[in-house]
Amino acid sequence: MATNRTFTMIKPDAVEKNYIGGILDKINAAGFRIVAMKYTKLSKEEAGEFYAVHSERPFYGELVDYMSNGPIVAAILEKENAVADFRTLIGATNPAEAAEGTIRKLYAESISANAVHGSDSDENAAIEGNFFFSSLERF
């Protein structure tokens, strides 16, 4: 059964370009409620652990370097059908293929520096939210 929560990060490229406000605006306007949020920076080890599922992919090293290169915003979002609706809101992994009006179309610069993360399943949303937030930090 679908849960009503997903997990997102505003990635280092978007934080660097001062897109935090614009991206949060799109998230709220699409009907998501922010139930946990923090501004933080991943170490290389933490980024490697977060993306361990991709460790066999050819871009893993590049991804870990990029995600530990600068601060990020991590958040848990709530809305009915959160995982699927948020994937629609952010658009395709490659911004060149992302639909008009999606966050990646508006704010991403490349397939690797693609502005935002969005969980791809309810199970991963729970795992990823727990990676960043304790039960005391979500409302």
Ligand code: IDP
């Ligand atoms: P997703 O973030 O849209 O779910 P995934 O395939 O799960 O896409 O990949 C995770 C992340 O790895 C992407 O968001 C992107 O930052 C990076 N990535 C994916 N494919 C490539 C690639 O071909 N080259 C470089 N980085 C990539």
